[in-house]
Amino acid sequence: MKTPRFLAAAFTAALFAVAPLGAQAQAYPAKPLTLVIPFAAGGPTDLLGRALAQSMGTALGQTVVVENRAGAGGTLASAYVARATNDGYTLLLHHIGMSTAPGLYRKLAFDPLKDFEYVGQVADVPMTLVGRPDLPAKTPQELIAYLKQDGAKVNLAHAGLGAASQLCGMLLQQAVGAQSTTVPYQGTAPALTALIGGQVDVMCDQTMQTVPHIKAGKVKLYGVTTRERLKPLPEAMTLREAGLKDFEVVVWHGVYAPKGTPAPVMAALNTALKSALKDPALLKRLDEVGVQVVPEPLQTPEGLRTHLKAEIDRWGALIRQAGTYAD
Template identity: 65%
Template sequence: GQVADVPMTLLGRKDLPADGMANFIKYAKENGNKINLANAGLGAVSQLCGMLLQESLGVQFTTVPYAGTAPAMTALLGGQVDVLCDQTTQTIPQIKGERVKLYGVTTQERIKTLPDAPTLQEGGLKDFEVKVWHGVYAPKGTPPEAIDKFNAALRAALKDPVFTQKMAELGAEIVPEAKQTPEGLQTWLKSEVDKWGGVIRKAGVYAD
């Protein structure tokens, strides 16, 4: 079953000239590949978020992959790169410490953890939505009765108030009960494959 959705955040280095999403869009279109876009590595959600960002803006940045969010964030904090898109579970401490510029969150609606942060759709990127999501899987061939037991345990855990509070502090949201089932996870997975397959194909040469 599926566990939680985690929003992404679009960040800039502290001294990036553009303030606010509208100004960032203008700055991005004027500077194009002069802008260094970090990500947490090939295939990471931050790379996919960056690819969708470039497609939405109609520009191509210079992408810089790192071996994980930690070195990418270190490069952003040090000013070696200009922009990073990554999940709230990794970025909230830097945002709340005001060590980076926050341009917005990638969900359709504002999030409770960062209530003053606009969505990128509010900032001018129509239909822009990226969420990290977490699911629990078992090996192929696992007996159905075992899957049922695992799923019952998962759904019970997702009602634990300590767990839900911790997720909320990280900007994550427990998914609705319909998504907590094997069928719900499978349906969501298919929709994500369909969505990102198109983005990756459009990305072409800079998908790497």
Template identity: 65%
Template sequence: MCVQAGKATLAGMKWIMCGALGLAFSAGALAADAYPSKPITLVVPFSAGGPTDVVSRALGQAMSKDLGQSVVVENKLGAGGTVAAAFVARAQPDGYTILIHHNGMATAPALYKKLSYSPMKDFEYIGQVADVPMTLLGRKDLPPANAAELIKYVSQNKEKVSLANAGLGAVSQLCGLLFEEAVKVKMTSIPYQGTGPALTALLGGQVDLLCDQTTSTLPHINANRVKLYGVTTPSRIKALPNAPTLQEGGLKGFSMKVWHGIYAPKGTPPEVTARLTRALQQALKDPAVAKRLDDLGAEVVPVDKQTPEGLRTWLKAESDKWQPLLKTMKVEAD
């Protein structure tokens, strides 16, 4: 509130200052109302056609309907998603450059000694998107017929068994580490430059095992090109109703899913992040998005997770879960 000063000259200055402040607040409100006035770039840390990219494109298209501007997907690869995350952390905090990322936001601090950003401090949170189950696959001619037989097989063959992944920090690597921890066996880890090459190696019989998202593996499972040993969720999934869980196969307590969240650079105005959250929530109500995710075996998260606080809380919980485990297992970049 503006209060008139006792002296005329001071009073005049006060009224001028108050008027200027009022104009500034009005300009800020108008800027927020005008957002977005140009296309928004959604940065994806992984390659085009990969699991996160597929989810991102479906989501971006639906968000653009609510925002009234295009949401353009930009794939920025490198270092397990840290190149993309660092890029967005340094971007102008105006809501026109945002990030979608998966579990890697929680694991990066343990995997990379010289991380140039803090997942918990250098971003504003928009909300969670979807959860994606994972599947443990074997090459078509791998001898074990089910998870119980596989556990026995890897225990007998140990490092002779090759376990592919999509590179350091990829969810396929994390799932493989959990599997090794669960069976108490160290296998031969073979990293590839992405999910596509890892799957190609499995399909070609060049590696024995791969654990990856249903968004990538479902077509090969349904075409009977690989051997499915189980899903990584506690319960069976709608996309593969006849597939047992790894817990059913004898790995009690084994549970892992891929989760996705959307982030903006630190300092992005609250009005802008709120607008993005609203667009995210509207997109996740879109029947076309729901069907696309359902076809991929993914599940839209509950509404209370489609919020800044929902994502913040989940990221903290996942960081507390994974970082000690990775440090104990001494898994990190060279």
């Protein structure tokens, strides 16, 4: 029979064994976090990610370090985070490309619906259709007519397979019923530089990247891809107004963590995300380039997961129709 003294000693030992675990859970986050961006520094997702990292870091009381892991349309970074330790210290900010990857790639090293926990959606970034400064078409209607008549002569730039600019370009070609000569680049920045320099004719790109160049007169603005006109570019027609019925592309973004990240950690991350998306400094910065924070019901794990599944279904059908794949 065990003595009271033995039982007391056993209880004390168990208490000391458990205490560090409880303290560790309560202390989260106890060190800086890493927010992985699947595209090059200076691009639209990077700009959004750095602004978000600063605001989330303030909410969490820790530094959130941005790490760029570009390549393969965002799939390299996604696979990296899917395999990362699921302790809440490695996160992924990805855009619409998370939903197109299953359709674009015959083999993926991750499953968007099985290999992640979902922190929540962040923001919708509109896109613009822009042209080189000396492109003869003066209006969006003239550009659409030119694309329909001589599409093969038009060099349509994009930032690489799976990039939002490529997806928008696919929709544009489908909408006008003509194929252009697509010119891929390794990122948004070099594609936009080529457009400004006149090496290519047109491209779609996110407002976070194009608004400064539009206002500086470095590129010609033909329209925006949203249902309504944008506050920062009130003079720009929507492409729907210009004659492309039902044309709409919005680049949504979400934050992900590796599968199995503990529920209390996920709750802390979601709370920090929601707090960041109320930060006046962040909201002002996003408003200046037409970026809209998503409604609060979408800033949730379920909001992101539901939207991701719907977008996988939507873009998968379009990609199969276009016949665009990567090995």
